[in-house]
Amino acid sequence: MRLSRFFLPVLKETPADAQIASHRLMLRAGMVRQEAAGIYAWLPLGFRVLKKIEQIVREEQDRAGAVELLMPTLQSADLWRESGRYDGYGKEMLRIVDRHERDLLYGPTNEEMITEIFRGYCRSYKDLPKLLYHIQWKFRDEIRPRFGVMRGREFLMKDAYSFDLDEQAARTSYNRMFVAYLNTFARMGLKAVPMRADTGPIGGDLSHEFIILAETGESEVFCDAALVDMGAPGPDVDFDGDLQPLVDARTALYAATDEMHEPDRFADVPEERRLSARGIEVGHIFYFGTKYSDPMKAVVTHPDGQDRAVHMGSYGVGVSRLMGAIIEAHHDEAGCVWPEQVAPFGAGVINLKAGDADTDAACQSAYETLSKAGRDPLLDDTDNRPGGKFATMDLIGLPYQLIIGPRGLKEGKAEVKIRRSGGRHELSLEDAIARLAEGAFADG
């Protein structure tokens, strides 16, 4: 992409409304625009990142054996009357009346609808297990949206739902999502810690929040530091095998948000590993048994001929929130510092003197080579001054910058700047292009 054709409305000054780093940077880098309280338009740069995050989530869901579908944003109120939540959900639910005076709502979540879909087709234990997910916009009319996309009213969420014969089988589905989440967040450059969460009236041990540690986190968390650096199982996990050991290795270590915090147990953690910090919830997995399948009559016939309600779980990932979380984890004074996997472009090519024939030609060559190599470069071919170009490129945070100007070209040289480390490599133009095309920079 050429910057002269792109749409990148960067702001030199910080908008007054933005309080935290991710919100400030998303506005300054021209990634989002607020359209109403907690409602954002995704501008091209932000939209690119959002799609990358979404795609990672999707790939890891698929890898774990979940099956994608897409449910609508609007739902019938009758569905929610069946589960009893229409009256219970409160003002957070946006209620809409259509021209025929029918009650609709903009979905804040989809348990009812997925249950309705499931019961429409599945009757036998032979239809189980099923693990279905979608990635769709949700709306929750929060009393007070804040922190930009981290707590918006409209947000993009991946929500998966599992259907199993009994609690034991549900645990298998639960573990799949548990492990899938570890891999998902790790691929985005995040260290997400699974923490025990409140299971409410269902009870049991099958609810975890996945939290990334950040100073601007909304909740206070306490955990064993060993858990933070444990790493993810990685793509070679056999999701059809026994995942319990992977889960146990993590749940054995202490980790809890403040509402689940047990100071006595925390005290058992060796002092040097006792970590209390703030965290951002980016995922939540939950087993809730027959809470919806009972009232909504989602039953299957068991081998013994008896009909019983299916056991369900739901598994959410805040896709749009993740963008804020990633920036909170990866930024500096100058701007965003995107992990390569979610960066809006793979590399930036800075033409220091657009209009200079040699420089233009060198940039064009670099741009074409990097494009063909699949590096998805952004070429700054504008006639702005070098200082502004550097500042903009740092702000939008692409992992690599290839800086080409007449001064260096006289020697046949160009410079590669690694955004994360700030490291600079002066190389011949050919080497610089070739190494960027291969992604061969260890300090990236």
Added chain:
RNA sequence: CGGGGCGUGGCGCAGCCUGGUAGCGCAUCUGCUUUGGGAGCAGAGGGUCGUUGGUUCGAAUCCAGCCGCCCCGACCA
């Protein structure tokens, strides 16, 4: 919903207390000079001061209602 605050060119702000020609920086446009870390000079365009009503000879300024937004709290992916 309780408490606090803000609404003035695209962005950031001053002016309001003490009513009388709407201002500054950035951005934009034109010209010249510049060009390796957010250039300089000269000029230009752009605002019915959130909105409605009231007070007044006169309202950005004082008063009231409404709308929008932000911050603290309870709620949440």
